[in-house]
Amino acid sequence: MARVSMTVNGVRYDQDVEPRLLLVHFIRDSLGLTGTHVGCDTSNCGACTVLLDGQAVKSCTLLAAQVDGAELLTIEGMEQNGQLHPLQEGFWQEHGLQCGFCTPGMILAAKALLDASPDPSEAETVVSQLTRTLVGTGTPVHWLVQISTALLLVLAANTAFADFPRLGSILARDRFLPRVFQFRGDRLAFSSGIVLLTLISALLIVWFSGSVTELIPLYTIGVFVAFTLSQAGMVRHWYARRTERGWRRRALINGFGAVTTGIVAIEVGIAKFSLGAWMVLVLIPLLIALMWAIAQHYREIGDALTLERADTPLPRLAVPHIVVPIARIDRAALAALSYARSISADVTALHIADDQLDAERMRRRWAKREDGIPLVTIESPYRALIPPLLAYLDERERQDPDRPITVVLAEFVPRRFWDYLLHNQTALRLKLRLFFRPNTVVVDVPYHL
Numbered sequence: 001m002a003r004v005s006m007t008v009n010g011v012r013y014d015q016d017v018e019p020r021l022l023l024v025h026f027i028r029d030s031l032g033l034t035g036t037h038v039g040c041d042t043s044n045c046g047a048c049t050v051l052l053d054g055q056a057v058k059s060c061t062l063l064a065a066q067v068d069g070a071e072l073l074t075i076e077g078m079e080q081n082g083q084l085h086p087l088q089e090g091f092w093q094e095h096g097l098q099c100g101f102c103t104p105g106m107i108l109a110a111k112a113l114l115d116a117s118p119d120p121s122e123a124e125t126v127v128s129q130l131t132r133t134l135v136g137t138g139t140p141v142h143w144l145v146q147i148s149t150a151l152l153l154v155l156a157a158n159t160a161f162a163d164f165p166r167l168g169s170i171l172a173r174d175r176f177l178p179r180v181f182q183f184r185g186d187r188l189a190f191s192s193g194i195v196l197l198t199l200i201s202a203l204l205i206v207w208f209s210g211s212v213t214e215l216i217p218l219y220t221i222g223v224f225v226a227f228t229l230s231q232a233g234m235v236r237h238w239y240a241r242r243t244e245r246g247w248r249r250r251a252l253i254n255g256f257g258a259v260t261t262g263i264v265a266i267e268v269g270i271a272k273f274s275l276g277a278w279m280v281l282v283l284i285p286l287l288i289a290l291m292w293a294i295a296q297h298y299r300e301i302g303d304a305l306t307l308e309r310a311d312t313p314l315p316r317l318a319v320p321h322i323v324v325p326i327a328r329i330d331r332a333a334l335a336a337l338s339y340a341r342s343i344s345a346d347v348t349a350l351h352i353a354d355d356q357l358d359a360e361r362m363r364r365r366w367a368k369r370e371d372g373i374p375l376v377t378i379e380s381p382y383r384a385l386i387p388p389l390l391a392y393l394d395e396r397e398r399q400d401p402d403r404p405i406t407v408v409l410a411e412f413v414p415r416r417f418w419d420y421l422l423h424n425q426t427a428l429r430l431k432l433r434l435f436f437r438p439n440t441v442v443v444d445v446p447y448h449l
C-alpha cells in the first residue's frame with residue numbers, strides 16, 4: 001500500500017492506495033466521484049479526462065500513487081455555489097451533451113484549452129492553436145507549421161484560379177457562358193474568368209466579413225457537390241466507352257465514389273443549410289438555368305445570323321438619310337458634316353436650341369455657310385436633348401420608312417484621357433440611346449485636338 005495525499009475539487013484527501021490502482025478507479029471507487037467515466041480503457045476516448053494541476057490528463061493512464069501531492073479537478077468541482085460553470089451551461093444550451101457519457105471529459109478538456117487561451121479567436125486556426133500548445137508560441141516549429149499551411153492554402157487558391165477560367169473557357173466554347181470567357185488574353189491567361197473569380201471571392205469575403213467559420217459550410221458543400229458531379233461524370237464517361245475492357249470496374253469505382261460523396265453533400269447540405277449552405281444549393285440550379293438560357297440565346301442568335309449559302313447576295317439598301325446633330329458650328333461639327341456629305345447627298349444638320357434666341361442665332365450663323373446643307377432647329381424649352389432628337393428621327397422615318405437613318409456624331413478626342421470626364425458625356429448618352437433604335441446607324445467622327 002502507498003500513502004497518497006491530494007486535493008480533489010478543493011477537498012484534501014489522505015488515503016492508502018494499492019500501488020497499481022488507476023487514478024480513474026481511485027476517483028470513482030474510493031472518492032465516489034462517478035462523473036468521471038471509463039469509456040475505452042485504452043486511452044482513446046477521453047471520457048476519463050480530469051484536470052491535474054490545471055493540465056488535462058486521461059485518468060485511466062495514471063496511477064493514483066503517481067499524483068501524490070497534486071491538485072485535481074473533476075466534473076463535480078466545476079459548479080460554483082450551486083451554479084453550473086459557463087462551459088457546462090454552454091454545452092447544455094447548445095445541445096452538446098449527446099448521450100452524456102463522455103461529456104464530462106470534453107468539458108474538462110475544453111476548460112484546459114480555454115485556461116491556456118482565454119480569449120480564443122477564429123482569426124487563429126485550430127492547427128495554429130494545437131501547434132502552439134504542443135511546441136510553444138513563436139517557436140521555429142510553430143512558424144514552420146504556419147508558413148507551410150499558408151503555402152498550402154496559396155497553392156489551393158491557385159488551383160481554383162488556374163482551373164476555373166479554363167473550365168469557363170470550355171463552357172464558353174460550348175456556348176454555356178458568354179464568349180468573352182473563351183479567349184486568352186495577351187498574357188496567355190483566361191483573364192475574364194480570373195477577374196470574375198476575383199470579384200466573386202471578394203464579394204464573399206465582404207459579405208461574410210472574412211469569417212472562416214461562416215465560409216467553411218459554403219466551401220464544404222461546394223467541394224462535395226463538385227466531387228459528386230465529377231465522379232458521376234466519370235461513370236458516364238466509362239459507360240460511353242463500354243466497348244473497352246474493364247469499363248465496368250472503373251464505372252463501379254467512380255459510381256461508389258459518387259454515391260458516398262453525394263450522401264456527404266446531402267448530409268452537409270441539411271446540417272449546414274441555415275449556415276450558408278443554402279446559398280450553394282440555391283445557386284447551383286440557378287447557374288444551371290442561367291447556362292441553359294445563355295445556350296438558348298446563342299442558338300437563337302446563330303439561327304438569326306447564319307447564312308444558308310456563302311454566296312448569298314448583299315441585301316439592297318436605299319441611300320440613308322444622314323442627320324448630324326450639332327451644338328454649335330465648330331471644327332468637330334465641320335468634320336462630322338464633311339464625313340456625312342462623303343457618304344450621302346441627303347444630309348441634314350440638326351440643332352436643338354434651348355430657346356428662340358438660341359435658335360435664331362444659329363440660323364443666322366448657318367445662313368453664312370455655302371455648302372448647301374439644310375439646318376433644322378428644334379426649340380427645347382426644358383433643355384431636353386434626346387427626346388426631341390428621337391422625335392425628329394421618328395418623323396423622318398414616318399415620311400420615308402424604306403430609307404435607313406444614319407446619325408453622324410461629332411466627337412472630339414482630348415489629349416489626356418482624364419479630360420474625358422469633362423467632355424463627350426452627351427455623345428455617349430446619345431450613342432447609348434440610339435444603339436437600341438431599329439433601322440438606325442450611328443457613326444462617330446472623332447476630331448483629335
Ligand code: FES
Binds near residue numbers: 037038044048049058
Ligand atoms: S477511458 Fe477512454 S481515454 Fe480513459
